[in-house]
Amino acid sequence: MMVWTILLAAGQGTRLSASTGGLAKQFLEWKGAPLYWESARVFARCARMRGLVFVFPEASLETERERVERLMRACPLGLPWKTVAGGSLRQDSVRQGLAALPESCGKVLVHDAARPFASPALVNRVLDGLGERGEEGAAACIPGIPVVDTVKVVDAGVVVSTPDRRRLVAVQTPQGFGLDRLRAAHERAEREGWVVTDDAALLELCGERVRVVDGEPGNIKITTPEDLPMLRDTVRKTPCVGYGYDVHKYADGKEAKQPARPMRLGGVAIPDAPEVLAHSDGDVLLHALMDALLGCTGGGDIGTFFPDSDPAFDNVSSVVLLDTVLDELRKTGIVLSHVDMTIIAQIPKIGPYRETIRKNVARLLGLEPGAVNVKATTEEGLGFTGERLGIKAVAVVTGMRGES
Structure with missing residues (x-):
């Protein structure tokens, strides 16, 4: 089945705004281009990828579409691409991206544009776990890394419980899905009023099987001002x-x-x-x-x-x-x-x-x-x-x- 990627670049980046002059993190300049472009280049290097959907804030959709056109002329990625406006919630943005996928698409990856350090090897690992090469796969496949710190469940400043960290992983993107199952999960989320922080959670709520493969410690999301030095080349x-x-x-x-x-x-x-x-x-x-x-x-x-x-x-x-x-x-x-x-x-x-x-x-x-x-x-x-x-x-x- 054809694989497309939805690249989420519609967030507001409020935790970083004071350090970036109000500029959302996905639009920070890195390597001569906006941060989201680095992720696009990673996916373009994957042989099984067939297209990209960029999801931008509605207010900057036309501006970013023109910028992608300029970037494509300067450094063609060799893939068809589309741009769509996102929504107020992350899952709204994903739903808008899903609506833009072509009928020929059977599997989809969803990736946060603020994770510019993902590698093609990670993308291929997720696709393999999803069953892209013919073996029976899961409804979803996500990368995760072991949690090294002890985690506490807290209520009103008081510890309620301590989960066994041997069973915990920190989840990353890209996350891979069978397109029909992800669409069905989003449709049910709208009916049920579910709000989640990643798409795999929707599949879990629907009782679907979600497989976890090894993530990458370096696949860090730019989130706080302390993360910004990672975008500086000081080596x-x-x-x-x-x-x-x-x-x-x-x-x-x-x-x-x-x-x-x-x-x-x-x-x-x-x-x-x-x-x-x-x-x-x-x-x-x-x-x-x-x-x-x-x-x-x-x-x-x-x-x-x-x-x-x-x-x-x-x-x-x-x-x-x-x-x-x-x-x-x-x-x-x-x-x-x-x-x-x-x-x-x-x-x-x-x-x-x-x-x-x-x-x-x-x-x-x-x-x-x-x-x-x-x-x-x-x-x-x-x-x-x-x-x-x-x-x-x-x-x-x-x-x-x-x-x-």
């Missing part, structure tokens, strides 16, 4: 460089050591091109890119992470594998800044697809298109590429590593 950084190289043989119908796959480059299908022999989907460009990214981390190569002897990676999308590598990059604190890639092949002609490949790789990496370069060349008829026996690619990436 000293040093540059790092990674190099990647990969080769795939063209299928000739004579050998079957590996399956023949339709050619994809940078996640883009290349029609009328030779098929390639590969255990995965055979995207030689993304394979070289992943090796370069792992070069930055000192983490080995893609064979270490995704061995071709493992049936789990049979015909797996290289875009999905890239998400895993990018999560490794994030764990090391490296911020990617530039990518330069070269495709070497006698056939097919890369020129007609070069710009599409460049934009798609930029989207997958969360970079502006100007930070990604794609080149193509032949070897003048020399070597195995010149003899039209295969294709190869090289990639060089640069980034900045934070120092503690």
Whole structure:
């Protein structure tokens, strides 16, 4: 089923207003854009995502729609998107977002725009828990982290009870839902007059099964003035460089050591091109890119992470594998800044697809298109590429590593 995300950016941010000059937290500038844009970039890097709905305050809906249009022109996310006005309560805003989803949408993620630190790996974990890959899933899947402090239930300043914290988790977003079930829960909430602080609570009230997966300690919500320093870049950084190289043989119908796959480059299908022999989907460009990214981390190569002897990676999308590598990059604190890639092949002609490949790789990496370069060349008829026996690619990436 198609997956869309509702990005909630309609709150008033009253607890922060004195520290921000009255500006709601989701509109604070960070990395040259409003805070909500960082979350949009994260979701755009997830291969299974098919669209975004931005929910803004009604008073600023037109202003923010125009701003999203400008941001999309400057750094296209490669996803369809819509904007809608929110309501006075969080659940009103979600309900407005649900009404804007297309008929083709079957599953939906709901995310607070004030959580800019969520990762694509977390998004994929929630989707997996929801059953997006075919296994029987739950009505909802939410990320949570263990509660480390003792929690007291208090009434009128007096402790009533102490819950067992081993059974408690602090809940985060994005939260994932089967669309029909979430809509039904919101309709019942309107009839019953329920007011809740997250959508999972509505599913619980309806008696639905809600699954919990591991959240991320760094997935913090900007809520109070004490949280604002997290948006300041005070870490000293040093540059790092990674190099990647990969080769795939063209299928000739004579050998079957590996399956023949339709050619994809940078996640883009290349029609009328030779098929390639590969255990995965055979995207030689993304394979070289992943090796370069792992070069930055000192983490080995893609064979270490995704061995071709493992049936789990049979015909797996290289875009999905890239998400895993990018999560490794994030764990090391490296911020990617530039990518330069070269495709070497006698056939097919890369020129007609070069710009599409460049934009798609930029989207997958969360970079502006100007930070990604794609080149193509032949070897003048020399070597195995010149003899039209295969294709190869090289990639060089640069980034900045934070120092503690």
